[in-house]
Amino acid sequence: MSLSVPQQILDALTDVAMPRLKQEPGPVDLIRVQGLDLPVYRTGALVIGSGAAGLRAAVEMKRRGIDVTIVSQSAWGGTSACSGSDKQTLHTANTKDQGDNFRAMAEAIREGGAMDEDTAYIESVGSVRAMGSLQYLGLPLPQDQLGGTLRYKTDHDEVGRATSCGPRTSRLMVKVLAEEAIRLDIPFHNHTTAIKVLKDAESVTGLLAIRPKEATDANPYGLALYVCSALVIAAGGPGEMYRDSVFPNGCFGTLGLALEAGLELTNITESQFGISTRREGFPWNLSGTYVQVIPHIYSIDEAGAEHHFLSDYYRTTQELASNIFRKGYQWPFHASRMLDFQSSLIDLAIFRESQKGRSVLMDFNRNPLAIDVPFSLHRLDTDVKAYLHKAGADQTLPIDRLRHMNPLAIELYKRYKVDITKDPLEFAVNNQHMNGGIAVDTWGRTNISGIYAVGEASGTHGVTRPGGSALNAGQVFGTRVAEHIGSTTAANTPSQADILDAAKVAVAEINGTLAEDSPLTWRAIRNDVQARMSDHAGILCNAVDVARALTEAVALNSNIRSMGISVSRPSEYARVLQWQQMALASEAVLAALDHYITQGGGSRGARAICDPAGESLPQSVHGPLKEVRFRAERDADKKKQLRVRLVGTRPTISEVPNRSYGGDKSFFERDWPAWLTGDIFNQETARQ
Numbered sequence: 001m002s003l004s005v006p007q008q009i010l011d012a013l014t015d016v017a018m019p020r021l022k023q024e025p026g027p028v029d030l031i032r033v034q035g036l037d038l039p040v041y042r043t044g045a046l047v048i049g050s051g052a053a054g055l056r057a058a059v060e061m062k063r064r065g066i067d068v069t070i071v072s073q074s075a076w077g078g079t080s081a082c083s084g085s086d087k088q089t090l091h092t093a094n095t096k097d098q099g100d101n102f103r104a105m106a107e108a109i110r111e112g113g114a115m116d117e118d119t120a121y122i123e124s125v126g127s128v129r130a131m132g133s134l135q136y137l138g139l140p141l142p143q144d145q146l147g148g149t150l151r152y153k154t155d156h157d158e159v160g161r162a163t164s165c166g167p168r169t170s171r172l173m174v175k176v177l178a179e180e181a182i183r184l185d186i187p188f189h190n191h192t193t194a195i196k197v198l199k200d201a202e203s204v205t206g207l208l209a210i211r212p213k214e215a216t217d218a219n220p221y222g223l224a225l226y227v228c229s230a231l232v233i234a235a236g237g238p239g240e241m242y243r244d245s246v247f248p249n250g251c252f253g254t255l256g257l258a259l260e261a262g263l264e265l266t267n268i269t270e271s272q273f274g275i276s277t278r279r280e281g282f283p284w285n286l287s288g289t290y291v292q293v294i295p296h297i298y299s300i301d302e303a304g305a306e307h308h309f310l311s312d313y314y315r316t317t318q319e320l321a322s323n324i325f326r327k328g329y330q331w332p333f334h335a336s337r338m339l340d341f342q343s344s345l346i347d348l349a350i351f352r353e354s355q356k357g358r359s360v361l362m363d364f365n366r367n368p369l370a371i372d373v374p375f376s377l378h379r380l381d382t383d384v385k386a387y388l389h390k391a392g393a394d395q396t397l398p399i400d401r402l403r404h405m406n407p408l409a410i411e412l413y414k415r416y417k418v419d420i421t422k423d424p425l426e427f428a429v430n431n432q433h434m435n436g437g438i439a440v441d442t443w444g445r446t447n448i449s450g451i452y453a454v455g456e457a458s459g460t461h462g463v464t465r466p467g468g469s470a471l472n473a474g475q476v477f478g479t480r481v482a483e484h485i486g487s488t489t490a491a492n493t494p495s496q497a498d499i500l501d502a503a504k505v506a507v508a509e510i511n512g513t514l515a516e517d518s519p520l521t522w523r524a525i526r527n528d529v530q531a532r533m534s535d536h537a538g539i540l541c542n543a544v545d546v547a548r549a550l551t552e553a554v555a556l557n558s559n560i561r562s563m564g565i566s567v568s569r570p571s572e573y574a575r576v577l578q579w580q581q582m583a584l585a586s587e588a589v590l591a592a593l594d595h596y597i598t599q600g601g602g603s604r605g606a607r608a609i610c611d612p613a614g615e616s617l618p619q620s621v622h623g624p625l626k627e628v629r630f631r632a633e634r635d636a637d638k639k640k641q642l643r644v645r646l647v648g649t650r651p652t653i654s655e656v657p658n659r660s661y662g663g664d665k666s667f668f669e670r671d672w673p674a675w676l677t678g679d680i681f682n683q684e685t686a687r688q
């Protein structure tokens with residue numbers, strides 16, 4: 001792409017306006033619970049969250065005649081609507097030339113291990129439909145003149161299955177799906193925060209939420225009751241769990257809510273971390289062309305002195321520059337890529353520099369400073385040189401190469417008052433994605449009847465995932481839960497379940513947490529949880545630190561249970577309860593991590609498990625980096641997942657093998673009846 005693309009086209013891909021929501025329908029009833037008068041809404045299916053995954057589930061349900069309602073903390077909040085990168089990626093089967101091989105794609109999706117084989121195949125084969133239907137709704141994915149989708153390679157993708165609408169792919173997905181939801185007249189309750197799942201002995205019956213606008217003297221918290229026969233949790237990832245985070249503000253997810261409801265979580269030790277600008281400013285991933293143009297990376301100390309700190313790690317200018325380039329498609333930190341002077345040595349160096357209290361910056365007006373000889377586009381590793389040559393990126397300065405390769409990347413920051421054509425960009429290694437989440441089967445069902453989970457709320461990824469597969473998974477499973485819910489007519493009409501008893505219990509629990517005179521505040525809990533997670537459960541972990549962090553997290557939750565959390569203003573009720581649940585979720589992550597490390601688990605994905613007895617020793621130009629000697633991954637750990645459930649008040653860990661997928665090829669005459677009779681929805685998978 002060159003600057004000859006007209007400005008209005010660039011604007012349309014960066015400033016994506018969202019549609020206007022219709023008026024919300026009012027409650028059908030008012031019931032008295034624990035002395036409060038609470039409004040009641042009845043629906044067949046209820047979706048929590050209006051990101052790309054939740055909207056997909058809602059739209060697909062409505063099309064199948066299901067009576068569906070959406071509740072969302074913030075209609076256009078969350079990661080899909082507010083996050084991106086230089087080319088935000090959707091990972092789907094490659095439609096170029098001879099097409100793709102779904103089995104090979106499934107293998108690539110689950111290559112990092114700890115992923116169910118059937119889920120990987122579902123995401124692979126479902127990707128074609130996910131992409132086609134998004135295009136049908138108007139998602140402007142780029143094509144060549146013959147209709148093939150334009151592709152490139154992304155993280156953990158050796159084939160080139162990535163495509164993109166530009167920096168705002170997921171926001172554009174939300175836009176087209178929301179327009180469809182509005183067109184289909186799906187009731188959409190904005191500013192509604194899910195707080196407690198309601199259920200009877202057998203299955204889900206509804207949800208208790210906070211809607212500030214419902215607050216009255218007889219309902220000071222603004223509580224609202226939703227009665228439903230199917231509940232789809234699509235509330236995204238727990239972005240607030242870490243201080244150093246590129247999630248947009250206010251992403252809590254629902255891991256704590258899920259644990260309290262009795263739902264089982266999986267793989268919550270697995271996250272992604274990578275270089276990005278923080279949410280305190282404009283949270284954005286610095287992947288793709290931002291680094292492929294090879295800017296100068298340096299730090300500034302408190303006295304204002306500049307440090308060419310990467311020269312303390314790499315041996316030559318060529319090695320340094322080529323690895324900066326590779327961060328474009330090896331974006332997430334990966335422990336094993338710290339070895340042999342590969343690209344995650346850059347993440348390590350930046351992380352350590354930030355720990356020294358220095359600011360780390362990327363300057364697009366300077367090429368990397370020399371280590372041995374001056375930087376030259378002619379002295380780069382062969383693959384890097386070839387890519388830049390093919391892209392026509394032979395300009396002298398990184399900013400001109402960026403302007404040539406991806407002008408949208410510059411526009412984007414300009415929108416947020418950061419002009420990278422003039423000023424260097426401050427950034428860090430941040431938490432970006434939760435690969436684990438609520439455990440689901442092949443239809444998105446959880447361990448509680450009637451409850452489904454999709455998108456980042458669900459734990460469908462393994463230790464690693466190809467870039468763009470998160471957005472794909474949300475679309476594929478959003479469709480599958482709709483198919484499953486639609487396979488009976490139970491949710492075609494509003495549920496008439498009696499939720500009074502469950503509501504009483506839920507309101508009593510809330511009353512136990514909200515305390516006017518507790519010394520604990522949600523701000524103190526936030527600072528405590530976020531610092532603990534970023535400092536002790538980030539890219540570098542060790543057994544002692546994690547065990548200590550777990551002890552502290554257990555103590556915090558015990559204090560919350562005994563003292564409650566102080567609340568001074570009605571506007572804080574939802575925040576307080578979300579921090580109570582986040583504190584629980586962080587204990588669950590630490591409990592799982594502690595279990596993994598004490599069982600001998602090695603470094604994988606986002607985390608290096610540092611250990612003086614570890615087999616792997618990263619090197620720097622000055623010699624071995626002994627403090628980050630780490631344990632290698634064990635093959636056996638790839639074949640299983642760590643599950644977490646709340647038993648009493650403590651998150652409890654168990655191990656289960658990955659579900660296998662026999663690979664028995666379908667055969668039309670044999671398998672058609674199961675489709676015609678709906679038997680495919682009842683066939684149990686090997687294991688929940």
Ligand SMILES: Cc1cc2nc3c(=O)[nH]c(=O)nc-3n(C[C@H](O)[C@H](O)[C@H](O)COP(=O)(O)OP(=O)(O)OC[C@H]3O[C@@H](n4cnc5c(N)ncnc54)[C@H](O)[C@@H]3O)c2cc1C
Nearest residue numbers: 049050051052053073078079080089194236455456468471
């Ligand atoms: C900087 C960045 C770049 C990324 N780039 C890519 C990429 O290139 N490709 C890719 O595949 N993935 C990428 N991801 C990940 C991907 O964007 C997310 O996994 C995905 O958008 C999640 O979609 P979702 O619908 O599950 O959740 P979200 O989009 O986060 O939506 C969650 C919804 O739930 C609502 N909600 C939350 N809590 C509650 C509650 N308690 N009650 C009611 N509503 C609630 C929110 O308001 C929101 O509407 C990126 C993530 C980040 C942070």
